Each structure stands twice: as C-alpha cells, then as structure tokens.
Amino acid sequence: MPGDNANKALIDSLNGLLADYFALYVKTKNYHWHVAGLNFHDLHLLFDEQSAELFALTDVVAERVRKNGGRTLTSIKSVGAHSVIKDDDREKVDALDMVKTLRDDNAKLVARIREAKAAAGAAGDNATEGLSDDWTDQAEKRVWFLSQILG
Template identity: 80%
Template sequence: MPGDNAKKALIDSLNGLLADLFALYIKTKNFHWHVAGRQFRDLHLLFDEQATEIFALTDIVAERVRKNGGGTLTSIGAIAGKSVIADDDRSALDALDMVRTLRDDNVTLIARIRAAKAAAGEAGDNATDGASDDWTDQAEQRVWFLTQILGG
C-alpha cells in the first residue's frame, strides 16, 4: 500500500500541473487576442481552440487533487509559485514566435503530465494514471499542430 509520502508527492505534482495548465491557458489566450499577420484568422482560431481545451483540463486536474485528499491552488500567486511555464506579457510578438513559444510550452506540459502519471503510479491512483494518457495525447496533438505550422 502506498504511503503518505507518495500521496503528498502526487498532490504536489498535480498542483504543479494545474499551475502550468493555468499559465499555458493565459498565455494561449494572450496570443489569441494579439496575433496579427498573414495567418491571423487561422492562428486566432487555433489558439482559441487550444486555450479552450487546456482550460477544460483545469477542473479535471483540480478534482484529482481533491479526490486524493489534497487542497488545490487558491490564487494567482499560488499558480505563479508552482508553475514552470513562464509568463509572457508581450502583445507585439511575431505570429510564428507565438507558435514556437506555445509549442515549447506544450512540450514542457507533457513532461509535467508524465511526472504526474509517474507519481500517480507510485501512489496507487489508477484513475489519474489512466487519465494522464489522454492529457498527454491532447498536448502531443497541440505540439504536432504547432510544429507543422513552423514547417515540421
């Protein structure tokens, strides 16, 4: 039977993932609002679609934290303290730089999801372990789309 340390590590990992989901959501929406150039329409719509997908995961991940007996993030400060995905306040960024930034951040997110999956395995949380495969697939699809825009 997994110990308290494994459960605490899982909760911490899930809260880190949750923070990164919020950070990536906000960055993706920022780019959605500020993208300009020849690919405006396509990128504006893609960024909005991806932001919606990312935001939908926040509640799911937070509920996994609660179901494991932990407390979730409570503020912007808590998000900032746990996130490894950096803020990006720029609004006048080249469209392809936006694409590159979001691609790289989704790669970072995949690593965080895989860490949560490993922690779930250690803690005996089969539900989080299984769900994380879907979260990984979604992030990998975002990386694939963004990579293809950059020319493969």
C-alpha cells in the same frame, strides 16, 4: 499500499500540473487576442481552440487533487509559484514566435503530465494514471499542430 509520502508527491505533482494548465491557458488566450499578420485567421482560431482545451482540463486536474485528499491552488500567485510555464508580457509578439513559444510550452506540459502519471502510479491512483494518457495525447497533438506550422 502506498504511503503518505507518495500521496503528498502526487498532490504536489498535480498542483504543479494544474498551475501549468492555468498559465498555458492564459498565455494561449493572450496570443489568441493579440495575434496579427498573414496567418491571423488560422492562428486566431487555433489558439482559441487550444486555450479552450487547456481550460477544460483545469477542473479535471483540480478534482484529482481533491479526490486524493489535497488542497488545490488558491490564487494567481500560487499558480505562478508552481508553474514552469513562464509569462509573456510583451505587448507585441510575432505570430511565428507565438507558435514556437506555445509549442515549447506544450512540450514542457507533456513532461509534467508524465511526472504526474509516475507519481500517480507510485501512489496507487489508477484513475489519475489513466487520465494522464489522454492529457498526454492532447498535449502532444498541440505540439504536433504547432510544429507543423513552423515547418
């Protein structure tokens, strides 16, 4: 039976993933609000769709933390401390730079999901392990769509 260390590692991994989902949601929504140029319409809609998908998963991940006996993130500061997704505070960002940044950030998210899946396996959390396959598929789809825009 998995021990306390495996469960703690799982909770830490899930909280990191939760932070990444929040950070990537905010960045994607920011780009949705500020995209401009020839591809405005398509990118505006794509970023909105992707941000909604990201936000929907925050509650699912947080509930996995709680179901494993952990405490979730409590603040924006906590999100920033646990996320590998970096802020983009620039006031003007080229649309293709937005696409490249989101592609790269979603690829980072895939890696974090895989870490959470491994931690879930070590902790004996079959539910999180199973859910992570869907999360990976969704993130890989976002990477694929964004990559295709870049050519």
